[in-house]
Amino acid sequence: MNKRIRKAAVIGSGIMGSGIAAQLANAGISCLLLDIVPQRLTDAEMAAGLTLDHPSVRNRLATAAIAGLFKTKPAPLYDNAFAERITPGNLEDHLALIADVDWVIEVVVENLEVKQKLLTQVERHWKPGTIVSSNTSGISINAMTEGRSEEFRSHFLGTHFFNPPRYMKLLEIIPGQMTDPELIQDLSRFCERTLGKTVVLAKDTPNFIANRIGTYGLLVTLREMEEKGYTVEEVDAVTGPAMGRPKSATFRTLDLVGLDTFLHVADNVYANVKDEAEKVVFAAPESLKQMVSRGWLGEKSGQGFYRKI
Numbered sequence: 001m002n003k004r005i006r007k008a009a010v011i012g013s014g015i016m017g018s019g020i021a022a023q024l025a026n027a028g029i030s031c032l033l034l035d036i037v038p039q040r041l042t043d044a045e046m047a048a049g050l051t052l053d054h055p056s057v058r059n060r061l062a063t064a065a066i067a068g069l070f071k072t073k074p075a076p077l078y079d080n081a082f083a084e085r086i087t088p089g090n091l092e093d094h095l096a097l098i099a100d101v102d103w104v105i106e107v108v109v110e111n112l113e114v115k116q117k118l119l120t121q122v123e124r125h126w127k128p129g130t131i132v133s134s135n136t137s138g139i140s141i142n143a144m145t146e147g148r149s150e151e152f153r154s155h156f157l158g159t160h161f162f163n164p165p166r167y168m169k170l171l172e173i174i175p176g177q178m179t180d181p182e183l184i185q186d187l188s189r190f191c192e193r194t195l196g197k198t199v200v201l202a203k204d205t206p207n208f209i210a211n212r213i214g215t216y217g218l219l220v221t222l223r224e225m226e227e228k229g230y231t232v233e234e235v236d237a238v239t240g241p242a243m244g245r246p247k248s249a250t251f252r253t254l255d256l257v258g259l260d261t262f263l264h265v266a267d268n269v270y271a272n273v274k275d276e277a278e279k280v281v282f283a284a285p286e287s288l289k290q291m292v293s294r295g296w297l298g299e300k301s302g303q304g305f306y307r308k309i
């Protein structure tokens with residue numbers, strides 16, 4: 001393998017996709033950032049007389065994600081000028097451009113079927129030699145590429161970045177059954193040397209290592225809070241800055257992660273554990289499900305455990 005990574009494509013321009021694109025841009029790598037085509041016009045687009053087939057509408061999600069990088073704190077980019085290395089686009093018009101990149105990173109919603117469908121489309125345009133990885137929080141790497149060719153699968157693995165990608169050093173790398181061992185070594189070296197990551201190799205077990213442990217801790221904390229009548233603020237006071245952990249207050253972290261994503265992650269491990277005692281721990285509390293169905297998704301929707309001002 002031993003190839004250089006100069007160009008990448010990130011598919012999915014949400015919290016993580018935009019942050020990963022920013023980190024790649026910071027490292028000098030030019031990056032396509034692709035998302036789905038919007039199905040509805042915004043009020044501003046309607047007022048401007050645009051139609052759904054206008055390129056600015058079709059590319060709106062990734063374009064808005066890049067604009068969002070300038071407003072996010074802590075800053076995802078070393079400097080705003082680095083954003084010039086990120087090119088926004090949409091999947092329908094621009095997916096074929098992945099034939100020209102060295103690394104494709106899938107960062108769409110945490111749903112096996114959505115990821116499988118996307119990887120089927122990716123393989124149509126993929127050229128051997130290009131690495132393809134998923135940023136899944138815990139869905140099986142092997143299941144994601146079922147039905148794909150052996151050659152594609154030999155180039156595929158999990159690269160689990162943490163939020164926010166520029167600041168979190170940990171990167172879990174999860175090889176699939178067929179991943180080329182040389183590719184694992186090369187990509188690990190690249191992520192350590194060029195992206196400054198600390199790589200931990202994980203097995204393809206539900207939620208890998210970090211989210212298996214982390215989800216356990218968060219769900220137990222949430223349940224204890226409700227049963228014992230603690231408040232969100234009290235729990236954050238004893239798990240955050242006052243405890244010498246400036247970035248890790250429990251519910252601030254969940255708002256940053258996204259409550260929908262956290263629910264998907266909890267449901268994934270619940271669906272995959274067999275032991276009854278483990279099922280009890282990993283069953284998502286009703287209160288969390290209700291928050292998500294109400295659209296309380298955390299910082300990205302403006303309301304989660306905290307209201308964003």
Ligand code: NAD
Pocket residue numbers: 011012013014015016017034035036061091107108109110111114118135136137138160161162163256257258261300
């Ligand atoms: P998000 O909800 O912020 O963004 C998801 C993006 O995917 C959206 O922009 C959406 O339009 C796009 N999308 C949805 N369906 C698509 C499709 N079919 N094709 C292309 N794009 C599609 O989610 P996120 O928090 O960025 O999470 C993305 C992935 O990263 C998930 O697998 C998640 O588990 C993982 N992850 C999230 C975090 C976190 O802290 N949020 C941390 C590590 C890993």
